[in-house]
Amino acid sequence: MNKEIYDIAIIGCGPAGLSAAINASIRRKSIVLLGGELCTPKLQKSPLVSNYLGLPEIDGRTLRDKFLRHTRSLDIPILQEKVESVDRSEGDIFSLQTKESEYQARTIIITTGVTVAELVEGEREFIGKGVSYCATCDGPLFAGQQVAVLAFTNEGIEDANFLADICSKVYFISGGGLVPNGLKEVVEVIENQKVEAITGNEFVSEIKIGDRALAVNGVFIYRETYMPAQLISRLNLTDNHINVDRLFQTNVKGVFAAGDCTGKPYQLAKAVGEGQVAALSAVQYLDH
Amino acid sequence: MNKEIYDIAIIGCGPAGLSAAINASIRRKSIVLLGGELCTPKLQKSPLVSNYLGLPEIDGRTLRDKFLRHTRSLDIPILQEKVESVDRSEGDIFSLQTKESEYQARTIIITTGVTVAELVEGEREFIGKGVSYCATCDGPLFAGQQVAVLAFTNEGIEDANFLADICSKVYFISGGGLVPNGLKEVVEVIENQKVEAITGNEFVSEIKIGDRALAVNGVFIYRETYMPAQLISRLNLTDNHINVDRLFQTNVKGVFAAGDCTGKPYQLAKAVGEGQVAALSAVQYLDH
Numbered sequence: 175m176n177k178e179i180y181d182i183a184i185i186g187c188g189p190a191g192l193s194a195a196i197n198a199s200i201r202r203k204s205i206v207l208l209g210g211e212l213c214t215p216k217l218q219k220s221p222l223v224s225n226y227l228g229l230p231e232i233d234g235r236t237l238r239d240k241f242l243r244h245t246r247s248l249d250i251p252i253l254q255e256k257v258e259s260v261d262r263s264e265g266d267i268f269s270l271q272t273k274e275s276e277y278q279a280r281t282i283i284i285t286t287g288v289t290v291a292e293l294v295e296g297e298r299e300f301i302g303k304g305v306s307y308c309a310t311c312d313g314p315l316f317a318g319q320q321v322a323v324l325a326f327t328n329e330g331i332e333d334a335n336f337l338a339d340i341c342s343k344v345y346f347i348s349g350g351g352l353v354p355n356g357l358k359e360v361v362e363v364i365e366n367q368k369v370e371a372i373t374g375n376e377f378v379s380e381i382k383i384g385d386r387a388l389a390v391n392g393v394f395i396y397r398e399t400y401m402p403a404q405l406i407s408r409l410n411l412t413d414n415h416i417n418v419d420r421l422f423q424t425n426v427k428g429v430f431a432a433g434d435c436t437g438k439p440y441q442l443a444k445a446v447g448e449g450q451v452a453a454l455s456a457v458q459y460l461d462h
Numbered sequence: 463m464n465k466e467i468y469d470i471a472i473i474g475c476g477p478a479g480l481s482a483a484i485n486a487s488i489r490r491k492s493i494v495l496l497g498g499e500l501c502t503p504k505l506q507k508s509p510l511v512s513n514y515l516g517l518p519e520i521d522g523r524t525l526r527d528k529f530l531r532h533t534r535s536l537d538i539p540i541l542q543e544k545v546e547s548v549d550r551s552e553g554d555i556f557s558l559q560t561k562e563s564e565y566q567a568r569t570i571i572i573t574t575g576v577t578v579a580e581l582v583e584g585e586r587e588f589i590g591k592g593v594s595y596c597a598t599c600d601g602p603l604f605a606g607q608q609v610a611v612l613a614f615t616n617e618g619i620e621d622a623n624f625l626a627d628i629c630s631k632v633y634f635i636s637g638g639g640l641v642p643n644g645l646k647e648v649v650e651v652i653e654n655q656k657v658e659a660i661t662g663n664e665f666v667s668e669i670k671i672g673d674r675a676l677a678v679n680g681v682f683i684y685r686e687t688y689m690p691a692q693l694i695s696r697l698n699l700t701d702n703h704i705n706v707d708r709l710f711q712t713n714v715k716g717v718f719a720a721g722d723c724t725g726k727p728y729q730l731a732k733a734v735g736e737g738q739v740a741a742l743s744a745v746q747y748l749d750h
Contacts, residue, residue, distance in 0.1 A: 193515045193731060200513050225488050227481045227734045228517055228528040230535050237516060244518040420708070420725065437708065439742050443481060446515045447735020454727050 176277050180206045182456050183270055183279035185257045185405065188214040189442050190433025191285035192245050193449030194456075198283075199248045201457045206277050207245075208270065210256035211398070213238045214287060217442070226442050237442075258308040260405050266428065273310060281428045281456045284406075284416060285449060288434035289399035293414065294324070296372035297395065298403060304378025305393050307404045309333035312392070318342050321392035322381045323361075324369060326350040330396035334361050337394065345381075345388055349397075402435055412437075422452035430456050464565050468494045470744050471558055471567035473545045473693065476502040477730050478721025479573035480533050481737030482744075486571075487536045489745045494565050495533075496558065498544035499686075501526045502575060505730070514730050525730075546596040548693050554716065561598060569716045569744045572694075572704060573737060576722035577687035581702065582612070584660035585683065586691060592666025593681050595692045597621035600680070606630050609680035610669045611649075612657060614638040618684035622649050625682065633669075633676055637685075690723055700725075710740035718744050 182198050184191045187209030195207045217223075220234030229237060245252065255272035260282065263269050270277045297305055306312040309323075313336060320343040323334040330346075335358050338344045344361045347369060348354050354363050367384035372393050374380060380387050402409055402416045410417040410425040415437040422430045432448035434440045470486050472479045475497030483495045505511075508522030517525060533540065543560035548570065551557050558565045585593055594600040597611075601624060608631040611622040618634075623646050626632045632649045635657060636642050642651050655672035660681050662668060668675050690697055690704045698705040698713040703725040710718045720736035722728045 189515065193513075196515060197513050197731075224536075225481075225485050225738065226516070227477065227484060227532055227737075228514070228525060230532040240516040244515055247518050248512075418708075420706075439739060441735075441738055441742070443485075443731075443738040444735045447729075447732045447738075449515075450513065450729055450731040450735075451727060454729070 176206075176275055178204070178278070179267060180204045180277065180279040181460055182206075182281050182283060182453070183208065183268065183277055184283045184285060185209070185260075185270070186285035186287060186400075186433070186435075187212060187252050188285060188287050188433060188445065189217065189241060190287075190445035190449035190452075191283070192241050193446040194283045194285060194432060194453040195245055195250050195449075196248055197450045197453035198457060199250050201454070203457055203460065205250065206253065206279060207250060208253050208255050208257050208272065208277070210254065212252065212254060213241055215398075216287070223442060226446075257405065259311050268428070271311060281430065281459055282406075283449075283452050283456055284402065284424075284429065284431040284435060285433045285445075285452075286400040286402065286405070286435050288415070288440060289397060289401060293401070294369050294372055294395070296374075296378075297393075300372055300374060300378050300393075301403055301407055303376065304374060304391060305372060305395065307395055307401070309336050309394055312394075313337055313340060316341055316392040319391040320389060321345070321394060322347060322388060322390045323394045323396070324349055325352055325354075325396040327352070327396045327398055330394070331356055333394060333396065334358075341392075345390065347383060400435075402431070421455040422448055423455060428459060464494075464563055466492070466566070467555060468492045468565065468567040469748055470494075470569050470571060470741070471496065471556065471565055472571045472573060473497070473548075473558070474573035474575060474688075474721070474723075475500060475540050476573060476575050476721060476733065477505065477529060478575075478733035478737035478740075479571070480529050481734040482571045482573060482720060482741040483533055483538050483737075484536055485738045485741035486745060487538050489742070491745055491748065493538065494541065494558075494567060495538060496541050496543050496545050496560065496565070498542065500540065500542060501529055504575075511730060514734075545693065547599050556716070559596075559599060569718065569747055570694075571737075571740050571744055572690065572712075572717065572719040572723060573721045573733075573740075574688040574690065574693070574723050576728060577685060577689060577702070581689070582657050582660055582683070584662075584666075585681075586689075588660055588662060588666050588681070589691055589695055591664065592662060592679060593660060593683065595683055595689070597624050597682055600682075601625055601628060604629055604680040607679040608677060609633070609682060610635060610676060610678045611682045611684070612637055613640055613642075613684040615640070615684045615686055618682070619644055621682060621684065622646075629680075633678065635671060688723075690719070709743040710736055711743060716747060
């Protein structure tokens with residue numbers, strides 16, 4: 175665990191996160207910038223960006239390089255670590271858990287982009303009640319029980335193998351064409367079946383896949399992008415976007431959000447502008 | 463009068479206005495971009511901008527040139543004409559009056575920046591009831607009457623001379639150190655006096671300056687920057703900023719606003735992002 179208490183933790187290092195970082199850094203706040211994906215595959219793959227004022231007709235890769243160079247010119251390190259969960263400890267300090275370490279900060283800016291994935295029916299409802307996004311965090315709660323892993327990324331394969339050691343049964347559901355290479359033999363792979371719903375009463379008891387219903391106590395889900403609710407479950411959302419006011423404050427004190435995760439249109443200049451305002455709002459919050 | 467009905471009229475050609483223009487143009491809407499000041503003296507005079515993501519450590523003049531070059535690369539003409547007033551005619555078409563001409567548009571995006579000037583006491587209350595910002599538009603209403611001109615710009619000198627031909631008496635109050643060169647002799651200059659208030663019952667009847675009270679029916683005010691209320695008086699404001707929602711819609715249907723005129727922080731990236739969203743909102747409004 176890193177012992178420094180940062181002024182601002184920025185989760186996500188796409189355009190909104192980088193813009194928040196440069197603004198907070200210029201305002202002399204200590205920041206930790208954490209992101210699983212470095213300035214987004216979406217930007218990198220864009221063949222031509224023509225609507226970011228001042229840089230006409232630029233390809234996504236070049237623009238991304240300019241963004242990263244700007245960030246590095248201010249000596250802002252980017253930690254390529256995916257934040258798994260956020261807790262608020264005593265004294266109003268936030269703790270951010272990654273696979274590799276733990277970080278502490280006085281404020282948080284969420285700039286995690288938007289997931290294009292549709293949620294599974296029942297997913298939202300059962301977060302913290304059987305639905306989890308992190309086996310390292312929550313796996314031990316399911317020791318000796320049956321669980322399913324729904325994976326769109328290779329991380330799901332690793333975590334399924336980890337769960338296989340502690341759970342009585344692990345089903346592996348391969349989402350979005352992921353090839354389940356490297357799974358332990360005890361894991362039961364279910365292929366080419368649509369996940370219909372996660373059901374239960376107070377807690378998860380079943381996952382319905384195609385015409386099967388598997389009895390499980392836990393469902394672990396691995397996607398490229400974050401669901402905002404998986405970071406801080408108290409966040410108010412609308413259509414899976416984080417509700418913010420015009421200063422990019424969320425309903426949780428000390429937590430700000432910017433960029434695609436706050437709503438449409440999903441646009442670069444919007445994200446950069448919002449990252450700036452969220453950073454300046456966090457600075458103001460810290461100074462008062 | 464220009465007979466084309468544009469999809470979008472953008473009032474103001476600072477960063478928010480230019481960003482709105484490039485986005486609307488890419489979305490193939492016809493636009494007229496009107497601004498008295500070309501991409502703002504404020505930006506031009508800035509010695510160093512370091513927080514516009516992608517263009518680190520750039521001076522204001524160079525950044526402004528990049529913005530203007532981007533706009534011109536899309537064949538968007540900028541008309542250096544100051545909009546004096548906006549009316550909504552039949553069929554929901556807006557008419558924009560400038561000194562030089564008149565333009566018509568289906569939607570309006572206001573990106574007029576922010577005035578740092580304090581309003582005169584009574585100014586807001588008497589807009590349209592004696593307070594005016596345009597002698598060409600409203601001067602004839604005051605034929606044969608007494609008026610005062612409060613001028614921070616040379617435009618006030620021109621308009622005072624025009625008013626001197628039609629009014630029985632013109633007082634000229636020089637604001638902000640403006641040297642009143644070229645005024646007609648009949649105009650009475652009042653120097654080094656603070657304007658205390660504009661007063662009256664239903665209509666303006668007096669302007670209080672220092673310890674004098676001048677009997678006037680009209681007060682014409684000329685500043686570098688716009689008061690949002692002088693363009694469209696029905697706009698809802700808070701602290702002289704235009705109220706907008708997260709899509710940058712104002713309370714008036716078809717009218718959007720972006721940049722400093724919508725509120726703090728007064729920042730470049732914020733203005734560029736908001737201009738983009740306002741343009742995309744106007745596009746959506748036009749398409750539905």
